[in-house]
Amino acid sequence: MAAHVYSIAMPAPHSAPSLDAHTTREILDRLVSFDTTSRNPNRDLIDWIAAWLLQRGVEAEILPDAGGGKANLHAVIGPRGPGGLALSGHVDTVPVDGQAWSSDPFTLREANGRLHARGAVDMKGFVASALACVPDLLERRLHRPVHLFVTYDEEVNCAGATALVAHLDATGDKPDWCVVGEPSGMKPIVAHKGRLSLRVRVRGKAGHSSQPEFGANAIHAAARAVARVADEQDRLAREGVRVDGFDPPFSTTHVGTISGGAILNIIPESAEFDMEWRTVPGDDALAELTRLQDHVARHIEPALKAGGGSGFVYEILNELPPLSLPPGHALAQSVRHASGHNAEGRVSYGTEAGIYQNAGIATIVCGPGHIAQAHQPDEWIAVSELEACDVFLRRLVDSTVARA
Incomplete structure (x- = not known):
């Protein structure tokens, strides 16, 4: 307008x-x-x-x-x-x-x-x-x-x-x-640090929990991705770029919300979580996102798709330089x-x-x-x-x- x-x-x-x-x-x-x-x-x-x-x-x-x-x-x-x-x-x-x-x-x-x-x-x-x-x-x-x-x-x-x-x-x-x-x-x-916030949606395949071989558990796949985010936080704290004056003086990442499933005896066909990176000047949050996507594509999505799931979708919610x-x-x-x-x-x-x-x-x-x-x-x-x-x-x- x-x-x-x-x-x-x-x-x-x-x-x-x-x-x-x-x-x-x-x-x-x-x-x-x-x-x-x-x-x-x-x-x-x-x-x-x-x-x-x-x-x-x-x-x-x-x-x-x-x-x-x-x-x-x-x-x-x-x-x-x-x-x-x-x-x-x-x-x-x-x-x-x-x-x-x-x-x-x-x-x-x-x-x-x-x-x-x-x-x-x-x-x-x-x-x-x-x-x-x-x-x-x-x-x-x-x-x-x-x-x-x-x-x-x-x-x-x-x-x-x-x-x-x-x-x-x-x-x-x-x-x-x-x-x-x-x-x-x-x-x-x-x-100040930059911020990239992201919503990750995972689509699996529903089935009865007594027969896991006939479904693809979206929560399990999401949990494996969340574990990777936790590992990345540890890596950034241990090896990340240091910029004096920030508290903490390195980039950070974390998952803030997670949801999925409908009832315990149904293999969940969907899950999602929200996460972010807060990067010091000199670090690239989009490069960190690419690292996560590459890991998911190599180590998590193949099993999900083999069970009938469609995989991961990434939605950028906010990118603040x-x-x-x-x-x-x-x-x-x-x-x-x-x-x-x-x-x-x-x-x-x-x-x-x-x-x-x-x-x-x-x-x-x-x-x-x-x-x-x-x-x-x-x-x-x-x-x-x-x-x-x-x-x-x-x-x-x-x-x-x-x-x-």
């Missing part, structure tokens, strides 16, 4: 929270009130942000997905054209199902210097801080643009960031630098100065940053709060972290794209 520029003729939805929000805390209060769990549409929230920006004189492009229920938002403050600095955050969140919250997850609650709500730290807090600084940016003499990226589905497959990059490639309106505000304690993160900002890059220097952190970090979780890097945009991760506070009941972000982020963003803009 084509991009839509939010205009005065299209006001914010009637049910949306008030646009009268100025501080980071006030904006965060509005953002968390939208239930943007990844399974839900996010258009009401995106429309609210676009209307909030328009009220302050900034037009935003709304970039819907194929179904129209979800969308990215791209806004530019300052002169249009390529180059400049992007501030990027996703607004989808993980579910609250089954979690014991002390209060409504979608109502911001303050207690003991902490702000509690789903998405408060991951990562609507950074988005709120970026929006709160827009009026100040409009007063600055920007010689290069400041881009705002707001994306969908980061928690699922990063489809939003992938679509946004395609839009930037098509328009040529691409920044030179990008800060992804995932929670890092305001410490600059110059590298690693991030690795070159040592001494000017962006890292600017972020260190603006954040007040001399050290740089590396993390094992993935972000949208690798997607922007692969698109030719130098990217770093730096945002308020800590990843351990995310995805938990009573998720929270410290008020002091948001205040630090407010200062950081203004310092970064002043040192990179604003005239003295």
Whole structure:
């Protein structure tokens, strides 16, 4: 679907929270009130942000997905054209199902210097801080643009960031630098692992369990493949590429879910499992997948097919490239100065940053709060972290794209 520029003729939805929000805390209060769990549409929230920006004189492009229920938002403050600095955050969140919250997850609650709500730290807090600084940016003499990226589905497959990059490639309106505000304690993160997640389906042949020679047990075949994954994890820990700064400093793999069968006395004709690799820069997850497929084809599938099964099918669920900002890059220097952190970090979780890097945009991760506070009941972000982020963003803009 084509991009839509939010205009005065299209006001914010009637049910949306008030646009009268100025501080980071006030904006965060509005953002968390939208239930943007990844399974839900996010258009009401995106429309609210676009209307909030328009009220302050900034037009935003709304970039819907194929179904129209979800969308990215791209806004530019300052002169249009390529180059400049992007501030990027996703607004989808993980579910609250089954979690014991002390209060409504979608109502911001303050207690003991902490702000509690789903998405408060991951990562609507950074988005709120970026929006709160827009009026100040409009007063600055920007010689290069400041881009705002707001994306969908980061928690699922990063489809939003992938679509946004395609839009930037098509328009040529691409920044030179990008800060992804995932929670890092305001410490600059110059590298993170890549992630390849996979669903493996196994098709055997049903039969009575008393006559195994007349069937092909899909669970047994899947179990042999899972055992191979466990062996590969041991190999990576023992022999894998080491990159200092990661914890652990090598690539990892594991199986997270497995299912199959219908009843005990029937040979199961189907089974499936979900697995992943998290790779350090320099390792290739697709090469690891090929290793697994070759092993299965040589050592597991022949017996399965001899019993009447059809074999293994591999479905890639998500491919997230690693991030690795070159040592001494000017962006890292600017972020260190603006954040007040001399050290740089590396993390094992993935972000949208690798997607922007692969698109030719130098990217770093730096945002308020800590990843351990995310995805938990009573998720929270410290008020002091948001205040630090407010200062950081203004310092970064002043040192990179604003005239003295």
